[in-house]
Amino acid sequence: MKILVTGASGFIGSRFARHALEQGLQVRINGRRADAVTALCAQGAEFIQGDLSEPALVEQLCRGVDAVVHCAGAVGVWGTYAHFHQANVTVTENVVEACLKQKVRRLVHLSSPSVYFDGKAHVGLREEQLPKRFSDHYGKTKFLAEQQVFAAQEFGLEVLALRPRFVTGAGDTSIFPRLINMQRKGRLSIIGNGLNKVDFTSIHNLNHALMNALQAGEAALGQVYNISNGAPVPLWDVVNYVLRQLDLPPVTRHLPYGLAYSAAAINEGLCTLLPGRPEPTLFRLGVAVMAKDFSLDISRARQYLGYEPTTSLWTALDEFCAWWQAQHRG
Template identity: 40%
Template sequence: MFYNRRMKTLVTGATGFVGGALTHRLHSMGWDVTALGRNPAKLNQLEDGGIRVVRADISKKDEVNASFSDFDLVFHCAALPSPWGRFETFYQANVIGTRNIVNACLEKNVKRLVYVSTPSLYFDYNSRMGVKENDPLPEPISHYAHTKLLAEEEVDKGSAQGLAVVSIRPRALFGEGDTVIFPRLLSRLKTGRLPILGDGENMVDLTYIQNVVDALLLCAESPKSTLGKKYNISNGEPVKIWGLVNRICDELGFPHPSRKISRNAAHYVGGAFEFLYSLIPYSPEPPLTRMSVSMLANSTTLDISAAKNELGYQPKISVEEGVQRFLKWWKETN
């Protein structure tokens, strides 16, 4: 076993969804953990809970170097995951930030880096089923996917220089604390304005947040044979997304989506919105993007056999139980 709780651990992105869940788990298990992030309110909450915090912007090399001490293990969870924004903003957060973390790990002789990447690298605007880690990658369809691909290259450079690193690509994360997928979906469902995109029969992989945390912990203690590798992570139980949407609507008293828009028509509308909003400097996120259409209208699943066989990963919380936990949290906080 690589890790023991006396070793010093840093979590980047600790005020985000993944990093926050990981930080709380590590602290509850008695690990010597430091939380790095930028959100002052959330950092204060972590500090009030007895967790050591570091305020730093990972895109700034000096701040990263100043925040590193004698860490043995680093979980790099920080990223900008939005479906919309300026390329330079994504580049600074995802590429420069990762470069700074990797270089700091090398300079400070960190024993292992665990990196959170994304399966967005795999997807174009078509359905893809059972995607494996070594399948050919298409041209990135978003600034997020593009910069996360470049970030993986930064991690690979670190690996080539002797940094022990393991990466995961978790698919469509959800659960308590989610600020990206389900909240966006619920805001549209509540108004009754969300149509069914596609035929309503598409299958998707989801990943409950605590299963992702389990995967990260496994990466911290995985054998040397896993170093330098990337692993797909999901719940391993594809679901019909629109059937799940209807169950959520029933639970929250929202109307079921009833209107249907074909995948091709929705794709065209999303592209038109993107074009129009790109003409507006610092525009907000469009009401529909081609990336969101792809998520809601296409079938997208991952092959997670490598994670099972090489990391010992087994999803413990089902999609159904995870959704119930999310809804309980959502009702309490909204």
């Protein structure tokens, strides 16, 4: 099988591309930064650099491949709706259109559980439990991108979408780096009582889920799947585990939820007034994420994808910490 992996210069895309190469697949990769994919090219990946907002380039990328794993997109909380729509919806439209024109058989789309976020606690969320209103541009545009993907079924494209929660392992640049830097500056506090349990996903488990999605039978098609390690853990225990591994002091200071939320609202308001609208250091959504229970029901992935998490969170955290130390040695 020959596949295209978009977003291969990012964490998830690069790790899956490497996994696919190790499984014997022919892999074409796309990303904006050539320096970030040198190791993949050395392993045999075919790299085509370029911007997925250009339809002609996307058609070139999809030519001659059997399947596409679409990992590219904008992530985060701060930014304009136009920015997130372009990177998540328009780019996905280009990928879908190119798949149809180039007769690609299957498209596996990497979505996000951010589509569920509404600032409330949730335990065992099922895929259909969407909020009445999306809490941010990222969540809304990731859902709209899913809709573009599923609409292509009508034209014969086999489609699936995955919503993995808090993916971590070597190369993770999104979850822990901000927390590590905040703790080093003495700015990190436990929000609320610190007992909230959340889901994480080992990158190895996500790799297996993506591979299973590429190979799944007809019954699995046309659906979106929650992906996690399936074992919610206290968030602040995880944060302090990582800090201890990196020889940093644990977080012990508590900040009441209401106070943190109010401070985040003021922070966001001030940043909207400043020249250039700099990104706030604290977000209301981030406060809710760090203080509330949040876990996913992964039974659909187990049933239709044969997904079973085998790599523990603690193994993934050890892998992340070893990688982080190697990156920051000296």
